[in-house]
Amino acid sequence: MxxxxxxxxxxxxxxxxxxxxxxxxxxxxxxxxxxxxxxxxxxxxxxxxxxxxxxxxxxxxxxxxxxxxxxxxxxxxxxxxxxxxxxxxxxxxxxxxxxxxxxxxxxxxxxxxxxxxxxxxxxxxxxxxxxxxxxxxxxxxxxxxxxxxxxxxxxxxxxxxxxxxxxxxxxxxxxxxxxxxxxxxxxxxxxxxxxxxxxxxxxxxxxxxxxxxxxxxxxxxxxxxxxxxxxxxxxxxxxxxxxxxxxxxxSPRQLIERYSTKEVAEFRFAPGIQETLDGQFDGLAERIERLPDRVLLYADDGEDVVASARSRGLHPETVLVRRSTLEDVFLRLTGRSLIE
Amino acid sequence: MTALRLTPMFAFGSRRALRMIERNLLVYKHGWLVLFSGFFEPLFYLLSIGFGLGRLVGDVTGPGGEPIPYALFVAPALLAASAMNGAITESTFNFFFKLNYDKTFASILTTPMSPADISLGELAWALIRGGLYTVGFLAVMVLFGMVRSPLILLTLPGALLIGFAFAAVGMAATSFMRTWQDFDLIQLVVLPMFLFSGTFFPLDSFPEGARIIIQLTPLYQGVDLLRTLAVGVVGPDTLVHVAYLTTMGLIGLAVVSRRLDKLLLK
Structure with a gap:
């Protein structure tokens, strides 16, 4: 980092x-x-x-x-x-x-x-x-x-x-x-x-x-x-x-390009599950952020990441694929969310 | 240019200060009855102490050595004391609060108006209000047949001078205040001055040593100034009082103008 x-x-x-x-x-x-x-x-x-x-x-x-x-x-x-x-x-x-x-x-x-x-x-x-x-x-x-x-x-x-x-x-x-x-x-x-x-x-x-x-x-x-x-x-x-x-x-665009990826896949697991998943995300995405309530996987193709995760046997409760935002830039730069 | 911009030493505020008076006029347009609050304080004192107590006291020695009714003795002193109280309240507690905590004043500071403009404007407004109260009080004196000399008209500028002197020094003192507790010190000075500056009883009722100390207090200067004017017995003392109060006000302004921005713009 x-x-x-x-x-x-x-x-x-x-x-x-x-x-x-x-x-x-x-x-x-x-x-x-x-x-x-x-x-x-x-x-x-x-x-x-x-x-x-x-x-x-x-x-x-x-x-x-x-x-x-x-x-x-x-x-x-x-x-x-x-x-x-x-x-x-x-x-x-x-x-x-x-x-x-x-x-x-x-x-x-x-x-x-x-x-x-x-x-x-x-x-x-x-x-x-x-x-x-x-x-x-x-x-x-x-x-x-x-x-x-x-x-x-x-x-x-x-x-x-x-x-x-x-x-x-x-x-x-x-x-x-x-x-x-x-x-x-x-x-x-x-x-x-x-x-x-x-x-x-x-x-x-x-x-x-x-x-x-x-x-x-x-x-x-x-x-x-x-x-x-x-x-x-x-x-x-x-x-x-x-x-x-x-x-x-x-510019917002430049910052996202420089400090993040095109897309982000957000995985949310049932309570208690995420803690048991050490090491299971390795290699799935360019960068992985584990927040208390969800895991963020940064990649240029989010759907791709979801598919690979599923094939590894990971079953998140909800999955969201979205574009990177400045929030991700901030997380990358400081290691913290912007609004706690 | 305001009249106060005499020399760079006293450069304090600018013509923009007038905008504060405009603001106050707009505010009072919504509730002009509030304006009268300050009129009643000296009036109630006059009725209770001047006339009530005066009945027991009878005549006292006036500035010229002649006996005068107690009410006439006490009335100009009440005028002086209320000019002081108004100025002190406005320039210490209210002034500190407005510039440090009142959001309205914070928003005014984001315009070309400076802390000095705001303080000067608020000071001018306080003096205008004080002037109105003085006029009201003088009208009451006329009503009660207390007029002895046309010089009584000069108590109006006299009261304004007292207000100016105390407000300037009050602001200067405020610029040294660190906490709200510090303001209690001001009351510790003001209250004894109010009670013992020849306000309610003549100077010669004090022991010799105390007399000198009392004569040095600014309120005594103000009280005696207004009393000599109201009774119509002026002399060199009157000029000394005027010079004393003017100097006091200018020193106050000089101190404030040096400290204000630094303290208020954090």
Missing amino acids: SETNVAASGASVEPSQPRPTAEPAARRGPGADAAPLIHARKLTKRFGEFTAVDGVDFDVQPGEAFGFLGPNGAGKTSTMRMIGCTSPISDGELSVLDMNPRRDGPRIRARLGVVPQHDTLDNELTVRENLLIYGRYFGLPREECARRADELLDFVQLSDRGKDLVEPLSGGMKRRLTIARSLINEPDLMLLDEPTTGLDPQARHLLWDRLYRLKQRGVTLVLTTHYMDEAEQLCDRLVVMDKAKIVAEG
Whole structure:
């Protein structure tokens, strides 16, 4: 497993990809033609003795949807807060929108849209007032705030709730309102910290749809998630974080190709049986993971594995052949499931 | 630019602080009755102690040496004490809670607003509210026929100055607070000040040594400032009080502006 743990954090970004240049001030070396929206080298966050983010390197390009994938406590939120200029960096280098968060916090924040992990809506105000006052924090004129508020309520399908207080809204509605709020300043860069955690499937799909539309409009999205499907749906490129470090980097497809196989056969046995099967899976697949409740066999042809297993006299209670996902990548890289 | 942006030393917050006042106005639009809560505290004290107890006490020596009714003696002091209490509550406990735990304020920090903008805005709002209470209290004094001099109108800016001085120092003190227990210390300072700063009985009823200590306390400065204005007997002392409270406020702001971001942006 050791060869897979090579940190991809140092991997350079493909220079071939054409990207729109928002900022002409490209002060980096000749290798990078356009300035990335976010540039981090050896970025570190410490809280006393505890290191939450341990020297990570990454770049986010304009127009990209970039994800931080990892379990709770991996350092995703701390990284997001540093990018959002609400948490000073402890060490390393970070530039956001070609500015320095240490000096230019307010100027950077003026161009960000932030969706925090937990809803931070103003419960003392109505839905529409939440948007109005938020626009004012950005210094927008009142009429402009009003115009954008109505437009955004429409965008997140909350127009009929404008006059209601925030509290009675459902979780999905609050999330949508938070996204609308983060768009009031027409941000160049959106930071979404676990945008759909805790939502039901319908609410999640509606939210993904809205985020996808934003991406189509050219808004750069940076999100954290511990949902594989979310990362696969939304991210062009992502980094896998574990224990404060980046352990892999690439597009969802690339990561699956690099760290997993095309297909996975999942075998589930009656309780107590799996423990008696030592050695019986050897040679059946490229790689075998034995989890407490099931055995995962990684191969390019899952059905093939099932057939060979049956011919060896293995009789699992249920069999599932599926495509590899980022979950498998994560398991491979860290030896643990993503959501315990 | 706010008036407080005099020199880089006192650079604290920006014009964005005004947005906090806007937010508060929006909030109070939904329940403006809450605004009146702070009006009643000094009024009840005035009725019970000023008039109730005053009946037993009779006249006391006023700032000019002349005897004045006890109610008139105590009224400006209550105004000063309530300006202090309002400012202290707002700038210590509430301020610490808002910036560290209140999610609303966390969300405001993700906009260009800085902790200094938020604190300054909330401070300004607290002063505006305090100003409204003062106006209400003065109206009551007029109603009870307690007006001796047009200078009483100056108790309004006077009360605002007291509020500003205590709020700035309160915020500065809060920036050193580590736990909620530390806030008990503030009460340990505020309560004796409230009771013994010449609020309820004249300075000359204290022994010599205590008198000097009392005269050095900021609340005494505020009480005597408002009392001289309300009775209409001003002198060099009045200017000393103003200078004392202004200096106190500016020092408080200078300390806060250096410590705030570091403490609140973790």
